[in-house]
Amino acid sequence: MTPASDRLVFDNVSKFYGEVLGINRVDLSIPPGITSLVGPNGSGKTTIMNLMTGLLRPSQGEIRMLGIRPDNPEELFRNVGYCTQFDSFPRGASGQQFLYNYLRVHGHTHADATEMTERAIERVGLTHASTRRVAGYSKGMRQRIKLAQAICHEPAVLILDEPLNGLDPMARAEMIDLFRELSAAGQHIVISSHILHEVDLISDQVILLNEGYVVAEGDIQSVRTEMSGRPLQILVRCDKPRLLASRVFEHESTVEVRIHEDGGGILISTKDADSFLIAFNRMVLDNEIRVASVTPADADVHAVYQYLITQEGEA
């Protein structure tokens, strides 16, 4: 169990912009690791990040970042780095000057600031362009220099608002590796992203948001399991898909069975995964079916997102 001071805690936090709801009664306790905030535009992802970093003040409730209140920037930003979605930079500054000046405002000496600047720029792979003006950077390079700004003082908590936006596939893979590396070192990394496939790849846990409310929280598998009202999809690869399909269809929990388009398996929708899997073992043994794999077909972020957010929105 992670102690409370090692967590990012939201206690009944609400934020209103005048009459407009930002987030409502949010309770969170985020442990170290990679946590993704997922939700459509206007769901409150950036509001949560801005509240975490004190750029916004909650209308109600309390926030503690590793035990530190966000209205204490002196202590907070020794421990927190924030890569905002916002794309504005001091005019005329090179990437190197941008970071160096930021670190001087932190209070670092010339020698320390220079060394930390070089290290951060190297880490995000921008050494070759560090002396060029940020204004001439591509979208991906600007994203990297913002990331360098967030990590240059080696914070324990990294908050990244859409950090993979504008990056090419190679750069994305490098950034994801960097996030994993930082996470493995015990850092908290909070990411908001629309790229669900990547969220699924890198997240230890997800927080699904919709219209200012947290609709689900936890690791993807347990969030999916807790959605008991929704059928679970299972993909079975086997040598006799048609035979298996006919047997599966007889089970009371089965909602739908489809032969996979490549003919090498079946896609099953069941409303009671536990009882189905017990019965499934019997079916396989009784019919002498050789099963190559049984995998959840919709236990990824995308499916959870579809169920919880898109379908609720359509309902």
Place this chain on the structure above:
Amino acid sequence: MKSLWWRQIQGILRLEVRKSVLSMRALPLYLLAAIPVTVTFIVVAVSTIVGEPPPEFSGPSGATSLFAILFQLGILRSTLYFAVVWIFMNLFRGEVLDRSLHYYFLSPIRRDVLVAGKFASAWVSVSVVFSVVTIVCFGALHVYFGSAALTNLTGQLFAYLAIVWMACLGYGAIFMVAGLFMRNPVIPAVLIFFWEGGNAFLPGLLKKFSVIFYLQSLFPIDISKGPIEIIAEPVPLWIGIPGFIVFSGLTLLLAGFQIRRMEIHYTDD
């Protein structure tokens, strides 16, 4: 802790002084500063072409009177005033418009230390530029029209420079706060301009609610405002200067209070 704050203020000074005097934001500052210098050189040029200065401005005391008028009307009450308005109002408002304030807000720096750092940088920038303007105009007029004893002139010049520094302090504090509280600070800037300009004609009590009134005791030479001027006892120097500093300090506290409550909205999300 104090040394950390000092290092942080130095970091802000590095950035902000550059922004105030070496970026496009500095252009209005330099244009305003060029006006009294240009006027001075036009006066000198015209006098050279005509052959001799006007009789009322000939000789050492003439140059002193001429500079007193130029300083009060061409520097203190106009160009310096609007330069202070421009630089100090944009200290935070300009950052909000440029959407760059978050870089400071994401640093481990107390927001009131940020206020102090930004204020100091603006004060240094405007004070240095207008000190140079004052020295150039003062020097040019006295070199051309003749000068009194050097020690006397040095005292006068120092008094004028002190007025520049104090005016930057007083007006700067007011307009930095105005930039924090108001969406359109141009209206208060114009209103205060007329209030300060008409100070000589205000009743004694109202005079005290102006910056210029507290600078009066520093003027080496007063200029006549005409027959309808209402004379009021100037504030003694030993009250005026500390009072100015206390007033600016209190205004900075107010700015610190406001900046601590300030929020930044990045997107509509």
